[in-house]
Amino acid sequence: GCGGSDNSGDKATGGQDAPGADALDKASGVTKVTFWHGMKGANGAAVDKLVKAFNSANTGKIEVTAVYQGDYDDTITKYKTSVQQGNTPSVVQIYDIGSRFMIDSKQTVPVQSFADKDGYSLGSIEPNIANYYSIDGKLNSMPFNTSMPLLYINKEAFVKAGLDPLKPPTNLDEIMAAAKKLTIKQGGKTVQYGFNAAIYGWFMEQLIAQSGTTYCDNENGRKDLATKVNFADEQGVKIADWYQQMVKLGYMPNTGKKTDDAQAVFKSGTSAMHLESTGSLRGYIDAAKGKFTVLTAPFPKVGASDTGGPIIGGASLWVDGQGHSDAEKRASWEFVKFASSPEQQAAWHTGTGYFPINSKALDLPADKAWVAQYPQFTTAITQLHNTKPSNPSSGCILGVMPQARKAAEDGIEKAVLGTDPQKAMTAAADSIKPQIDQYNKTVKK
Ligand SMILES: O=P(O)(O)OC[C@H](O)CO
Incomplete structure (x- = not known):
C-alpha cells in the first residue's frame, strides 16, 4: 500500500528520541513488552514462533507477549483508542497505509534513533524496503512483513x-x-x-x-x-x-x-x-x-x-514512546531488531510467504532449501527487484x-x-x- 514514505519532500520524522543502551541493564527483573499484531492462520503461528524464540533467547531479561488484535484495520483502530486512553502497547504492527498517520501522531520512537545511539547498522535491510519506510534517509519503523x-x-x-x-x-x-x-x-x-x-x-x-x-x-x-x-x-x-x-x-x-x-x-x-x-x-x-x-x-x-x-505492501513494527519506561523502550528495540535478523526473516519468509526484509536471509541454507522445493516463493522477490522506483x-x-x-x-x-x-x-x-x-x-x- 501507500502510507510509506520515500525520502522526497517530507520533513517530519517520527516523534521521540531513543533511550540509551544502559536503560535495559539498569532495569531490575524481567522487562515486559506487549506486541499487538494482525496476523492469523499460518502467519499468526509464525508470529508466535518468533516471539517464543525471542523470549527463550532473553530468559530472565525480556518477555514479549504477542496479542492478536484482528486484521490490520482492527489493529490500527484499537491502537488509536489506546493512544486516547493512554495505554498503548510497547510495539505495534501497522500496515503500510497507516504509516503517514503513525508519523504524524508523533507517538513513536523512530527505530533509526535506537540504531544511531547504538552504532547499529541497518544496512542489511533490502534497500527498496528501507527506502519505503524512511524519510530523509531515516528509518521510522522496522519493516517486518513485506509483500507484493x-x-x-x-x-x-x-x-x-x-x-x-x-x-x-x-x-x-x-x-x-x-x-x-x-x-x-x-x-x-x-x-x-x-x-x-x-x-x-x-x-x-x-x-x-x-x-x-x-x-x-x-x-x-x-x-x-x-x-x-x-x-x-x-x-x-x-x-x-x-x-x-x-x-x-x-x-x-x-x-x-x-x-x-x-x-x-x-x-x-x-x-x-x-x-x-x-x-x-x-x-x-x-x-x-x-x-x-x-x-x-x-x-x-x-x-x-x-x-x-506494483507497490510494496505489508506492515512494519512501530516502537511506542508514550507511557513506557526507558527499559521497556529498549526492550522493544531489542525485539524488533531480533525480528529483522537474517535467521528470523528466513523463518518468517518460509513460514508465511512474505519476503525477507533482510537481504542476508535468502543466503541462509534453510531458506535456500525451502525455495528450491517451493519456487513459488520467488515470484514476489523477482517482482520487487524488477520494479523500477517511481x-x-x-x-x-x-x-x-x-x-x-x-x-x-x-x-x-x-x-x-x-x-x-x-x-x-x-x-x-x-x-x-x-x-x-x-x-x-x-x-x-
Ligand atoms: O496482506 P499484506 O500483509 O501483504 O498487506 C497488504 C497491504 O499492503 C496492506 O495495506
Missing part, C-alpha cells in the same frame, strides 16, 4: 482446461479470456470459477500503480500533501468496470469485501485464478496439500502496454489512506452490484474529499 500482490494459479485447473499454467494471463483482458475458459458449470450451477478476488482496495491501488498512473494528486502526495484521489479517473473506472463484468459474466463470484471469504474460495479449489498477497502463500500451500498445486505469477497489469509496477509504484501518501481504501471498496462494490462504474467511482472519490481536506488542515497547523 500476486496472481495465484490453480495448476491442475489450468491443465484441465488446456491452458499452460506457466504462461498465465498478464493483464485484465487476458484474465477475462482465461477465466471464461476456466469457468465450469454443471446443471446451471458453477462448480469452478475462472477467477476470484475480494473487493479489496489494495488491488485497486496496485492495479493503478501497475498502469503507471498515480492514486492521488501531487505525485502521489510526494510533491506536496495530496488533496484528492484519482481513482475516478480512467484507470480506476476501467478496473471497477472489469470487476462488474467479471461478476456479471459469471466468471467470478461476488464474495464481498472480506479477504477471508475470497481466500476461502481459492483455498477450496473452486477458483482457478485469484489475487492476493504473497503473504498468503504458505497458508495456501498448506491448505491445498494433497488437493491441488498452488502456483504464483506476477500481479496483472491493467492494459497490455502498461509500464508501471512515484506511481511508491504508492500514495495520505493521512487518511485507510479511509480512502474503504471508499474505493465502496465504489467497486456498487459497480459490482450494478451501478455505472464511472458514477460509482466518482461518488466514492467525492466521499473521501472532506476527510482529506480535514486531515491536511490538522497537519498544516
